[in-house]
């Protein structure tokens with residue numbers, strides 16, 4: 001089987017919006033068979049209520065059984081090896097294995113713990129804005145602001161040397177880029193694990209005050225090295241490739257809606273709501289982890305057979321009129337939290353409190369520092385083939 | 399009238415309940431939900447917290 005370079009339907013967009021074909025499926029049949037781009041078909045779920053129901057039912061929709069799927073070019077032995085490498089990856093686990101690991105990490109990501117990071121996040125944001133100002137326009141908003149801020153935050157939190165960033169930023173970016181050949185992506189995964197393994201060894205020898213050190217100190221006996229590597233790897237990649245794209249795309253979205261930009265810049269009490277609306281409207285995670293049905297089950301009137309692959313279209317579900325009226329409008333003055341941008345169910349984003357804190361600190365600070373901020377080009381550089389939607393770069397001036 | 403029921407075993411510590419109503423919900427040191435009031439009732443913010451809770455730890459049961 002050859003790999004297709006065609007963009008899977010679940011990832012298709014028109015600018016910020018899910019492709020019209022996706023919205024049409026939500027309004028009509030609700031569910032459709034799609035090609036995943038790696039030789040396997042999937043049922044794509046598009047409505048808000050159905051997506052919530054699927055994500056709430058890990059017994060029927062299993063994340064861990066995805067490792068059984070026959071990937072093209074991957075033989076049985078390699079597959080077993082790949083499955084073993086899933087250790088510590090929360091997104092590849094079902095209950096009760098999932099809960100065991102998640103509970104070790106939950107205390108580190110409570111609202112209270114994240115609030116303690118606020119002063120440091122403010123400082124990091126200011127440092128990057130100072131650097132942009134010193135250098136003067138134009139700047140690449142992605143390279144100079146959107147990527148380095150969450151990157152530095154997660155490095156400090158985890159205990160990853162920021163000086164190694166060139167290596168892991170490149171790796172995490174290409175690992176999630178579907179236009180990169182599968183072989184190369186698997187090799188990159190391997191390299192990332194080797195890198196994490198050295199950090200885990202270091203933390204075991206001399207556990208610091210960071211999260212890796214905490215995990216070693218407090219749970220060193222319950223967690224295997226392979227699990228520690230998996231956990232740290234997931235946190236590093238999830239901390240990098242998500243908030244950064246929200247910052248880039250969110251800024252562009254606001255620049256295109258100047259009245260709403262003014263609200264975020266000038267009305268601090270409305271920033272939390274604005275962040276929620278941007279999360280919903282942009283829904284940067286196209287579909288989250290695929291699942292395998294563990295029994296025959298009906299969704300949106302369609303029978304899904306045991307063993308079939310299921311995906312949830314988060315952006316389409318977040319634009320469901322059942323969730324919000326005028327769902328395709330960006331309106332930062334509303335901001336309820338019931339959206340699915342952070343997923344739902346047991347895999348609901350662990351880092352959500354951190355991501356919210358980063359966004360509500362960084363976005364208004366940027367807009368205040370550069371009140372005349374503008375995009376230099378009128379054609380945004382969307383990165384379409386990436387598992388997480390965003391901008392490759394964005395030249396800005398002020 | 400419905401009553402809020404909390405199943406701590408399900409809670410994944412997402413803290414959405416705290417974002418919805420910080421006068422009623424809190425997280426303990428392990429990140430697990432705790433209630434700050436004995437009888438929170440079933441007002442709008444309680445209903446919203448139940449609807450938003452991603453893990454099914456919160457529910458409203460009929461009395």
Ligand code: HEM
Pocket residue numbers: 090091092102154234235238239240242243246284285287288289290340341342343344346347348349350351352354355
């Ligand atoms: C705006 C930024 C972010 C968005 C939109 C986002 C979105 C998501 C989504 C949709 C999921 C569920 C995926 C699925 O069900 O397959 C998820 C899970 C996860 N996220 Fe985030 N995320 C963000 C930021 C972060 C950050 C900053 C971190 C880490 C520090 C993080 C760590 C995780 C982890 C560990 C999981 C897996 C949880 C589990 O399986 O129990 N995320 N995220």
Ligand code: SF4
Pocket residue numbers: 408409410411412413414415416425429430431450451452453454455456
């Ligand atoms: S919203 Fe639900 S899962 Fe999250 S902390 Fe509250 S009870 Fe727990």
